[in-house]
């Protein structure tokens with residue numbers, strides 16, 4: 214596969230790292246405005262770095278756009294004449310609808326919207342996908358690409374904003390929970406490095422338990438909470454302080470903000 218990543222910033226570079234580690238491309242073109250910080254990618258023989266989007270598009274079959282929403286239209290317009298029937302156009306741009314993309318490059322193109330997260334760099338992204346009518350034929354291919362770097366789920370486009378909050382912003386939310394747990398562990402006597410290790414591996418364990426067993430979180434909680442024990446004491450205090458409620462309210466605020474950005 215010949216892949217171009219147009220906009221090698223936070224997300225674009227995470228995708229590039231994920232593709233490299235999963236061995237998923239024969240050649241990769243990475244573009245951004247200032248390429249100085251990308252020089253370490255040059256050690257991979259099949260990675261080309263530059264600022265020329267047109268050259269990257271012309272040399273690739275799969276085009277992944279990861280630029281800021283305000284730049285996307287101009288960039289798409291600048292490469293539109295190079296697009297051919299086999300190009301698969303994958304946009305990670307928040308709030309930029311398939312309808313708008315079709316208006317810029319035509320509805321006969323394979324257009325896919327993808328919402329990955331930065332854990333794609335280590336092969337553990339949860340990526341949501343949707344496509345235009347033509348792009349339905351390439352959803353399987355897109356799923357195969359993203360499944361090499363985690364998990365993917367095809368959803369209706371109307372859910373893409375919600376997916377952005379849960380999966381993309383979700384990385385920040387989980388990081389803050391891990392950080393808070395780390396601070397608690399330090400207060401209980403662990404040094405900072407030990408505390409973070411305890412927090413992040415326990416987080417991974419909780420997640421793996423659900424993934425592998427398919428069980429409900431409350432069933433796993435029941436297995437840990439000894440009657441009159443320390444777990445239920447801590448859990449109930451967290452709920453008195455609004456743990457679940459604050460998470461749900463934060464998620465809804467984040468969603469409201471995306472809706473405002475889109476309207477703006």
Ligand SMILES: NC(=O)C1=CN([C@@H]2O[C@H](COP(=O)(O)OP(=O)(O)OC[C@H]3O[C@@H](n4cnc5c(N)ncnc54)[C@H](O)[C@@H]3O)[C@@H](O)[C@H]2O)C=CC1
Nearest residue numbers: 220221222223224225244245246279280281282306307381
């Ligand atoms: N950061 C994240 O976790 C996620 C971001 N997204 C979406 O992905 C997009 C990119 O987000 P970030 O990576 O955070 O932004 P970023 O600002 O880190 O990266 C954007 C990159 O595009 C480059 N760029 C700007 N103009 C360009 C041009 N004309 N040609 C080529 N490259 C150009 C910039 O130099 C920059 O490196 C946004 O639309 C965002 O909504 C989606 C999911 C997760």
Ligand SMILES: O=C(O)[C@@H]1CCC=N1
Nearest residue numbers: 307377378381382383
């Ligand atoms: O914070 C944001 O608006 C973007 C979208 C998802 C991750 N970063």
